[in-house]
Amino acid sequence: MSLPWDRLLAERATRIRPSLLVDFDRLPASDELILFSGGAPPLECLPVEKIARALFDAWHAEPGALGYGEPQGYEPLRAAIAERMRQRGVAIDPDDLIVTNGSQQGIDLVARLLLEAGDRVVVEAPTYFGALQVFEPFDVQIASVPVDDRGVIVEALERELSARPRPKLIYTIPTFQNPSGVTLDPERRAALVALAERYGVPIVEDDPYGELWFDRPPPPPLRALHADVLYLGTFSKTLAPSLRIGWLAAPRRLMKLLVDAKEGADIQADRLLQRALARVLADEWFEQHLAAARARYRERCALVLRGLKRELASLATWNEPAGGFFIWVALPEGVDTDALLVECARQGVAYIPGSAFYHDRAPRSTFRLGFTTLSPAQLDEGIARLGRAIRAALRPDRA
Numbered sequence: 001m002s003l004p005w006d007r008l009l010a011e012r013a014t015r016i017r018p019s020l021l022v023d024f025d026r027l028p029a030s031d032e033l034i035l036f037s038g039g040a041p042p043l044e045c046l047p048v049e050k051i052a053r054a055l056f057d058a059w060h061a062e063p064g065a066l067g068y069g070e071p072q073g074y075e076p077l078r079a080a081i082a083e084r085m086r087q088r089g090v091a092i093d094p095d096d097l098i099v100t101n102g103s104q105q106g107i108d109l110v111a112r113l114l115l116e117a118g119d120r121v122v123v124e125a126p127t128y129f130g131a132l133q134v135f136e137p138f139d140v141q142i143a144s145v146p147v148d149d150r151g152v153i154v155e156a157l158e159r160e161l162s163a164r165p166r167p168k169l170i171y172t173i174p175t176f177q178n179p180s181g182v183t184l185d186p187e188r189r190a191a192l193v194a195l196a197e198r199y200g201v202p203i204v205e206d207d208p209y210g211e212l213w214f215d216r217p218p219p220p221p222l223r224a225l226h227a228d229v230l231y232l233g234t235f236s237k238t239l240a241p242s243l244r245i246g247w248l249a250a251p252r253r254l255m256k257l258l259v260d261a262k263e264g265a266d267i268q269a270d271r272l273l274q275r276a277l278a279r280v281l282a283d284e285w286f287e288q289h290l291a292a293a294r295a296r297y298r299e300r301c302a303l304v305l306r307g308l309k310r311e312l313a314s315l316a317t318w319n320e321p322a323g324g325f326f327i328w329v330a331l332p333e334g335v336d337t338d339a340l341l342v343e344c345a346r347q348g349v350a351y352i353p354g355s356a357f358y359h360d361r362a363p364r365s366t367f368r369l370g371f372t373t374l375s376p377a378q379l380d381e382g383i384a385r386l387g388r389a390i391r392a393a394l395r396p397d398r399a
């Protein structure tokens, strides 16, 4: 007997956004598809030995860490995170931080605390796919505010904030945004925080890439401007995604609720890993690792930008990010990058189409290139293939 699952599923389940990874499996097979889809550190950057040693040492020092406990997170790790935030201009008490299972869980916990069906949520357009995956099942209205080369457009944001019902939260990625690579400039940072305060709407600041700048550090996080900003950080991009260790900085008034909600979701973050991570952060190696990662990503980004200029100068425009993992490419109005992806995959290259980063999922003429996971040789070859595929599709006479 099989149960009638279609009837049993909650309405909420029908609103869950399908994973991008699954969609990539559906592309036409190609021997070695060069995937510009990654949003992670490259394999050679994952500090396997460092983490293995730190885990071993942590386990020997404190075998009891394999048990239950510390739902808010390991205090010395929270203290180390608070110190790193202080260095970026954010004064914060370790007790105002909760360690989360990646920043993804931070988005989810905030949504659980604040959202009810019918609420309005303001996001950037485009925005991080995974945030939409969290918000959409709550049956909220998503208000999308466009981003230009200085970040989210604050005049458009104000229109959304002044509309009724008042939004319940503003979700923003102000630094090296995913997917656009854009950074909100200091003037707009101040304006955004002032608007949120005036209209009484909480800001959720998602900041996975802020430490991964190329030439100079970005402006301090929005959390430096206002203590009510809910700030999300993570070690997924600076160390390794599968550690699943991130953090949420929140006002003290919310902390007990967040800890209780975290317990309800998954009880606690991995205590052994948190101890290992505290050891890694205390080691001067971590700063060297970050410096090497910045140099590597700067070089790879520059390589892609040079390739785009060579291959697509008259057909596309793109931004030049100052950090982070992504370049956002715009083709002429009317080009459907969902359809074009199939052509590109036939040529052995893939990107993430713009539609993935909008609530309405409608085809767009934009796409995201992630440049961190590919080697320089793959990047070069990948952009050459992309150029060929796009020229063939857009100017069949001149391909």
Ligand SMILES: Cc1ncc(COP(=O)(O)O)c(C=O)c1O
Pocket (backbone or CB within 6 Å): 039, 101, 102, 103, 104, 105, 128, 130, 173, 178, 206, 208, 233, 234, 235, 236, 241, 244, 245, 246
């Ligand atoms: C903007 C943004 N937020 C959150 C995440 C998820 O990060 P984590 O691995 O810490 O859950 C990502 C990962 O791509 C991201 O780009």
